[in-house]
Amino acid sequence: MATTTPKARTRKPSPATARRPGGRSARVRAAVIAATLTELADGGYSALSLEGVARRAGVHKTTLYRRWGTREKLVLEAMLARAGERISVPDTGSVRTDLLELARSAAANAATPEVAAMARAVAAQEPHNPRLAAANQRFWAERLALDAVIVERAIERGEVAAGTDPRRAIESVLGPIHLRLLLTGEPIDRAFLEGVVDVVMDGIARPQALDGRGEGVRPRISRPWR
Amino acid sequence: MATTTPKARTRKPSPATARRPGGRSARVRAAVIAATLTELADGGYSALSLEGVARRAGVHKTTLYRRWGTREKLVLEAMLARAGERISVPDTGSVRTDLLELARSAAANAATPEVAAMARAVAAQEPHNPRLAAANQRFWAERLALDAVIVERAIERGEVAAGTDPRRAIESVLGPIHLRLLLTGEPIDRAFLEGVVDVVMDGIARPQALDGRGEGVRPRISRPWR
DNA sequence: AGCAAACGCAACTTCAAGTTGCGTTAAGGT
DNA sequence: ACCTTAACGCAACTTGAAGTTGCGTTTGCT
Numbered sequence: 001m002a003t004t005t006p007k008a009r010t011r012k013p014s015p016a017t018a019r020r021p022g023g024r025s026a027r028v029r030a031a032v033i034a035a036t037l038t039e040l041a042d043g044g045y046s047a048l049s050l051e052g053v054a055r056r057a058g059v060h061k062t063t064l065y066r067r068w069g070t071r072e073k074l075v076l077e078a079m080l081a082r083a084g085e086r087i088s089v090p091d092t093g094s095v096r097t098d099l100l101e102l103a104r105s106a107a108a109n110a111a112t113p114e115v116a117a118m119a120r121a122v123a124a125q126e127p128h129n130p131r132l133a134a135a136n137q138r139f140w141a142e143r144l145a146l147d148a149v150i151v152e153r154a155i156e157r158g159e160v161a162a163g164t165d166p167r168r169a170i171e172s173v174l175g176p177i178h179l180r181l182l183l184t185g186e187p188i189d190r191a192f193l194e195g196v197v198d199v200v201m202d203g204i205a206r207p208q209a210l211d212g213r214g215e216g217v218r219p220r221i222s223r224p225w226r
Numbered sequence: 227m228a229t230t231t232p233k234a235r236t237r238k239p240s241p242a243t244a245r246r247p248g249g250r251s252a253r254v255r256a257a258v259i260a261a262t263l264t265e266l267a268d269g270g271y272s273a274l275s276l277e278g279v280a281r282r283a284g285v286h287k288t289t290l291y292r293r294w295g296t297r298e299k300l301v302l303e304a305m306l307a308r309a310g311e312r313i314s315v316p317d318t319g320s321v322r323t324d325l326l327e328l329a330r331s332a333a334a335n336a337a338t339p340e341v342a343a344m345a346r347a348v349a350a351q352e353p354h355n356p357r358l359a360a361a362n363q364r365f366w367a368e369r370l371a372l373d374a375v376i377v378e379r380a381i382e383r384g385e386v387a388a389g390t391d392p393r394r395a396i397e398s399v400l401g402p403i404h405l406r407l408l409l410t411g412e413p414i415d416r417a418f419l420e421g422v423v424d425v426v427m428d429g430i431a432r433p434q435a436l437d438g439r440g441e442g443v444r445p446r447i448s449r450p451w452r
Numbered sequence: 453a454g455c456a457a458a459c460g461c462a463a464c465t466t467c468a469a470g471t472t473g474c475g476t477t478a479a480g481g482t
Numbered sequence: 483a484c485c486t487t488a489a490c491g492c493a494a495c496t497t498g499a500a501g502t503t504g505c506g507t508t509t510g511c512t
Binding site: 171177 | 270272342351353354362366386388398400406409426433
């Protein structure tokens with residue numbers, strides 16, 4: 001049906017059509033995404049304007065309005081572009097070292113102005129932007145699943161208790177870091193990260209001399225703290 | 227100089243002056259603060275407008291502009307009014323129960339639309355609003371110091387290892403909760419809270435049979451996990 | 453080379469943000 | 483009960499960013 005009708009020109013618009021993912025459009029896109037993240041970093045989501053992004057990107061604002069339309073879509077695309085960068089999951093052979101390395105890379109990553117701004121924007125807009133929320137859910141599900149491998153391997157090696165939920169263990173490492181990053185604002189230094197990992201690994205309960213009947217209480221023998 | 231000049235009327239403006247903290251102003255203030263938090267809850271900080279708050283509060287917008295001037299100051303005052311409400315620190319005699327109760331109350335509090343919106347607004351604006359940042363720092367310093375008493379008491383009772391940093395222990399409890407609240411968006415149910423407290427109390431490291439020479443490794447005797 | 457998609461540009465509309473002047477209400481001292 | 487004035491209501495205004503439209507120009511692709 002409709003083999004060589006003149007209307008086929010509309011469907012396949014002619015020789016010199018097709019998309020152009022490698023040319024000017026790509027450069028503009030890259031510049032706009034970079035500018036979006038930079039604007040987000042110094043001003044936050046609530047102060048972000050398409051005109052500001054256009055100025056910084058050296059691009060006219062009509063381009064932004066035509067290609068992205070709203071600031072929501074622009075920010076979402078910028079975030080996806082950055083969040084898509086793969087992270088590496090440490091595998092040193094020791095859970096403690098793996099978790100510490102995970103904590104260090106997470107903290108270092110979060111120390112980046114763009115990433116920190118992204119986290120803040122997500123925290124602010126997650127309830128009011130369904131698409132952003134969905135993308136964010138996927139991001140964290142994937143990331144936690146990847147990081148959980150650290151704990152899964154450790155369980156297989158016998159380093160970690162068999163009943164441990166790997167995801168929750170990772171959350172216990174990342175939680176305090178993001179608490180400081182987003183809310184308390186306290187510095188995230190090496191000592192803090194080590195302390196976080198120590199708590200996750202060993203807990204805070206006082207090691208107790210074994211007394212035979214370990215009913216309810218979790219008997220341990222004394223050990224040096226840290 | 228200038229003992230009884232007519233200009234003294236300007237300095238002490240006459241009999242019926244003085245502030246009126248108990249009357250209409252107070253009612254307006256209460257209505258505006260409530261409206262601010264409500265608007266913050268459904269729309270977020272970036273969508274908050276003084277006109278919207280005025281509409282919801284049943285107050286004219288000029289009142290807001292004259293009394294608060296900017297949306298930053300308005301939000302800050304609203305937050306301070308709500309954050310000033312005192313919280314109670316559990317004291318059941320058992321750290322585990324105390325921490326679980328702390329986690330439960332924190333989660334229940336954070337489940338409030340207004341409080342959740344406040345947390346999101348703080349996360350979003352903290353780097354761009356010095357006054358909000360300062361107030362937030364004080365809030366968390368006070369709150370962590372209060373909650374840390376739980377751990378301090380437990381150390382005295384011998385329930386918790388002596389070298390434990392009480393503040394960091396509290397951060398390890400609150401961190402995962404706020405991670406879910408602000409970023410991952412996963413549900414915060416009872417099982418999760420118990421899991422968080424379990425990790426903080428006991429850690430995830432596999433309890434090991436004592437083998438005499440506990441060099442480097444942290445020897446424990448076997449125990450059921452949870 | 454030639455075509456069209458994507459961009460630049462300027463002028464325009466729209467509307468929320470914020471301001472000003474003046475009249476009105478009501479809190480609180482006497 | 484009265485009177486002063488701080489605080490609020492109201493309408494009209496200015497301002498500026500957000501978003502749109504039409505048209506000319508550039509540029510990647512075949």
